[in-house]
Amino acid sequence: xxxxxxxxxxxxxxxxxxxxxxxxxxxxxxxxxxxxxxxxxxxxxxxxxxxxxxxxxxxxxxxxxxxxxxxxxxxxxxxxxxxxxxxxxxxxxxxxxxxxxxxxxxxxxxxxxxxxxxxxxxxxxxxxxxxxxxxxxxxxxxxxxxxxxxxxxxxxxxxxxxxxxxxxxxxxxxxxxxxxxxxxxxxxxxxxxxxxxxxxxxxxxxxxxxxxxxxxxxxxxxxxxxxxxxxxxxxxxxxxxxxxxxxxxxxxxx
Amino acid sequence: xxxxxxxxxxxxxxxxxxxxxxxxxxxxxxxxxxxxxxxxxxxxxxxxxxxxxxxxxxxxxxxxxxxxxxxxxxxxxxxxxxxxxxxxxxxxxxxxxxxxxxxxxxxxxxxxxxxxxxxxxxxxxxxxxxxxxxxxxxxxxxxxxxxxxxxxxxxxxxxxxxxxxxxxxxxxxxxxxxxxxxxxxxxxxxxxxxxxxxxxxxxxxxxxxxxxxxxxxxxxxxxxxxxxxxxxxxxxxxxxxxxxxxxxxxxxxxxxxxxxxxxxxxxxxxxxxxxxxxxxxxxxxxxxxxxxxxxxxxxxxxxxxxxxxxxxxxxxxxxxxxxxxxxxxxxxxxxxxxxxxxxxxxxxxxxxxxxxxxxxxxxxxxxxxxxxxxxxxxxxxxxxxxxxxxxxxxxxxxxxxxxxxxxxxxxxxxxxxxxxx
Numbered sequence: 001x002x003x004x005x006x007x008x009x010x011x012x013x014x015x016x017x018x019x020x021x022x023x024x025x026x027x028x029x030x031x032x033x034x035x036x037x038x039x040x041x042x043x044x045x046x047x048x049x050x051x052x053x054x055x056x057x058x059x060x061x062x063x064x065x066x067x068x069x070x071x072x073x074x075x076x077x078x079x080x081x082x083x084x085x086x087x088x089x090x091x092x093x094x095x096x097x098x099x100x101x102x103x104x105x106x107x108x109x110x111x112x113x114x115x116x117x118x119x120x121x122x123x124x125x126x127x128x129x130x131x132x133x134x135x136x137x138x139x140x141x142x143x144x145x146x147x148x149x150x151x152x153x154x155x156x157x158x159x160x161x162x163x164x165x166x167x168x169x170x171x172x173x174x175x176x177x178x179x180x181x182x183x184x185x186x187x188x189x190x191x192x193x194x195x196x197x198x199x200x201x202x203x204x205x206x207x208x209x210x211x212x213x214x215x216x217x218x219x220x221x222x223x224x225x226x227x228x229x230x231x232x233x234x235x236x237x238x239x240x241x242x243x244x245x246x247x248x249x250x251x252x253x254x
Numbered sequence: 255x256x257x258x259x260x261x262x263x264x265x266x267x268x269x270x271x272x273x274x275x276x277x278x279x280x281x282x283x284x285x286x287x288x289x290x291x292x293x294x295x296x297x298x299x300x301x302x303x304x305x306x307x308x309x310x311x312x313x314x315x316x317x318x319x320x321x322x323x324x325x326x327x328x329x330x331x332x333x334x335x336x337x338x339x340x341x342x343x344x345x346x347x348x349x350x351x352x353x354x355x356x357x358x359x360x361x362x363x364x365x366x367x368x369x370x371x372x373x374x375x376x377x378x379x380x381x382x383x384x385x386x387x388x389x390x391x392x393x394x395x396x397x398x399x400x401x402x403x404x405x406x407x408x409x410x411x412x413x414x415x416x417x418x419x420x421x422x423x424x425x426x427x428x429x430x431x432x433x434x435x436x437x438x439x440x441x442x443x444x445x446x447x448x449x450x451x452x453x454x455x456x457x458x459x460x461x462x463x464x465x466x467x468x469x470x471x472x473x474x475x476x477x478x479x480x481x482x483x484x485x486x487x488x489x490x491x492x493x494x495x496x497x498x499x500x501x502x503x504x505x506x507x508x509x510x511x512x513x514x515x516x517x518x519x520x521x522x523x524x525x526x527x528x529x530x531x532x533x534x535x536x537x538x539x540x541x542x543x544x545x546x547x548x549x550x551x552x553x554x555x556x557x558x559x560x561x562x563x564x565x566x567x568x569x570x571x572x573x574x575x576x577x578x579x580x581x582x583x584x585x586x587x588x589x590x591x592x593x594x595x596x597x598x599x600x601x602x603x604x605x606x607x608x609x610x611x612x613x614x615x616x617x618x619x620x621x622x623x624x625x626x627x628x629x630x631x632x633x634x635x636x637x638x639x640x641x642x643x644x645x646x647x648x649x650x651x652x653x654x655x656x657x658x659x660x661x662x663x664x665x666x667x668x669x670x671x672x673x674x675x
Contacts (some may be wrong), residue, residue, distance in 0.1 A: 039515055067333050134527075138333075141518060142526035177536075217526075220336070220343040227344065228514025235510060239503035246496045253291060253488055 051212025064116025478583025
C-alpha cells in the first residue's frame with residue numbers, strides 16, 4: 001500500500017497545483033453556505049426565484065444572460081403560464097421578416113432566449129464608460145472561486161484604504177483582482193421587494209442572485225448529482241462483487 | 255489448429271475459424287495467454303488506458319454529432335450540448351475529465367515501466383510504441399482543448415503554435431501554415447477539429463501494434479525476470495480478466511467522482527469565457543498533464559533552446575532502453591536506482607508545480623534545477639548507475655519467489671518484498 005500512496009499523492013499534488021495560483025493579490029473569497037453544495041445538493045427554488053427577480057430588476061439593466069431561454073425558467077418552479085407571462089413582458093425582434101420583408105417586434109415566447117439590455121457589445125460599452133458588462137449566464141463557472149467569488153464581489157464594496165489611487169469612474173472592491181472595478185455597487189438594501197416577504201438586505205439579495213446565476217451556469221447540476229449517486233452506488237457494489245470473485249478465483253493460485 | 259475450447263461447441267464457429275482464425279486468436283491472446291502470476295496492481299494501468307481510449311472515442315463521436323467547428327459558433331454549440339442535448343452534459347464532462355483520467359493512467363503506466371525496467375531487451379519496441387502513443391495523445395489533447403473556443407483554448411493554441419516560430423528562418427512561415435492564416439482563427443479551429451477526430455484512430459492503430467509487441471514476449475513482472483515455464487504463469491482468463499475488472503470498477507469510481515461531483519475541478523475557469531483575441535488571460539496555463547513540459551519550456555531563457563528541451567524531454571524517452579545500461583530490469587534488485595527513480599517522480603511533480611505558477615522568484619529557480627535534473631537523470635544517472643550499481647541477486651524463478659513469500663491476498667502476494675534466495 002505504501003507504494004501506492006506516493007504516486008497517488010503525486011497525482012493529487014499536480015492536480016492541486018494550479019489552484020494555488022492567482023494572478024493578482026486579492027483575498028480568496030470566504031466560503032458561503034449554498035444549497036447546491038455537496039453530493040446531494042439541489043437548488044433552493046425560492047432563493048433562485050428571488051434571485052431571478054434581483055437579476056431582472058437590477059442586474060439586467062447592464063448584463064445579459066445569453067445562454068438562458070424563457071422556457072428554462074420552468075426548472076425554477078414557475079408553471080407554464082407563469083413562464084409565458086414572464087416572457088410576454090419582453091419585446092423581441094422576430095427571427096424572420098414578415099410577408100412584406102420587414103423585421104418586426106413581437107412579445108417574447110417561452111422558446112425565445114432572454115434578450116439582453118444592449119443590441120451589441122459596442123452599445124454596451126458606450127453606455128458603460130467603455131467597460132463591457134460580462135454575460136452572466138456563465139459567470140459562476142467562468143471565475144475562480146465560483147459562487148463564493150461572485151457573492152464576495154457583490155458584497156465586497158468598501159471605501160478605498162488611505163493612499164489607494166482609485167482611477168476616475170472606478171469603484172473599490174475588496175475581492176476584485178486589482179481592487180478597481182468599473183461596476184458601481186449594484187445592490188442596496190430594499191432595492192427589490194420580495195413577494196414572499198423575505199427582507200431584501202444586500203447579503204440576502206447577493207445570496208439569492210448567486211443561487212440563480214449558479215443555476216444559470218449549471219442547470220443540469222441536480223440530474224448530475226442524482227445520476228452520480230446511482231452510478232457510484234452501482235460501481236461500489238460491482239467493485240465488491242469483482243473483488244470477492246477475484247479472491248475466490250485466486251484462492252488456489254498463490 | 256482451429257479446434258478451440260471457446261469455439262469447440264459450435265460447428266459454425268469451427269467453420270469460420272477454419273477460414274478466419276479469429277476465435278482461435280481470441281483464445282490464444284485473451285484466454286490462454288500465459289501471464290506472469292506475480293503481476294501487481296500496477297499492471298492494471300495498461301488495460302485501463304486502453305478502455306479509456308475507447309471511452310474517449312465513443313463520447314467524442316457523440317459530441318461531434320452536436321458540435322459546430324466554427325469560430326463564431328463553437329463556444330455556443332458546446333453550451334448547447336451542456337444545456338439542451340439529452341445527457342449532453344454527461345457526454346461532455348465524461349470526455350473532458352476523461353482526457354485527464356487517460357493521462358493519469360498513462361503516466362502511472364509509464365512510471366511503472368520505468369520502475370520495473372519494462373523497456374529493456376526484448377521489449378524496446380514495445381516501449382517505443384508506447385512513447386509514440388504518448389506523443390499522439392499530447393497532440394490530440396492539445397487540439398481537443400482548442401475546440402470549445404474559450405479563452406484558454408484560443409490562447410493555448412496561440413502560445414503552442416507560436417513555439418514553431420522559434421525555428422530559424424522558416425519558423426514564421428511554418429506558424430502561418432499551421433494557422434491557415436495570419437492569426438489563430440476559423441481555419442485553425444477547422445483543421446484542429448479534423449485532426450482531433452483523426453488522431454484517436456491513429457492512436458488506436460498504434461495501440462494494436464503495442465499489443466502485438468506486448469504479446470510477443472508477454473508482460474514484464476515485478477521481479478523483472480523472464481518466465482521459465484508454466485509454473486511461473488497463469489492463464490489470462492479468469493485470473494487477470496477478473497483482476498482487471500476489479501481495477502476497472504475502482505478506477506471508474508474515481509472517474510465518476512470527477513464527472514458527477516467535481517466536473518470543472520481539473521479545468522480552467524477561463525475556458526468558460528468565449529475566445530477573445532483582443533484580451534489575453536492573466537496567465538496562460540495548459541491542462542495539468544502538460545504542465546511539466548510547459549515548465550521546461552519556460553525554464554530556458556532562450557526560446558529556441560526552450561522549445562528544443564521541452565520537445566526533447568519527450569523524445570528522450572525513445573532512448574531510455576539504451577540509456578539504461580543495467581542488465582537488471584526491476585528496481586527491486588537495484589539498490590541505487592530504486593531511490594533515484596523516486597527523485598524523478600519528485601522532479602516531475604516539481605516541474606508540474608512550476609508550470610502551474612507564474613514564472614517569478616523561487617518558481618524560476620526550482621524550474622531550472624528541476625529541468626536540469628530531468629536531463630541529468632536520463633542522460634547521466636541512467637548510464638552511470640547501470641554501470642556502477644551492484645544489483646541484488648535475482649530469485650531463481652517467479653514461482654520460487656511467489657511460493658517463498660507465502661499466500662495471502664492478491665495485493666500482498668503480488669506486492670510482497672522478495673527475500674534473497
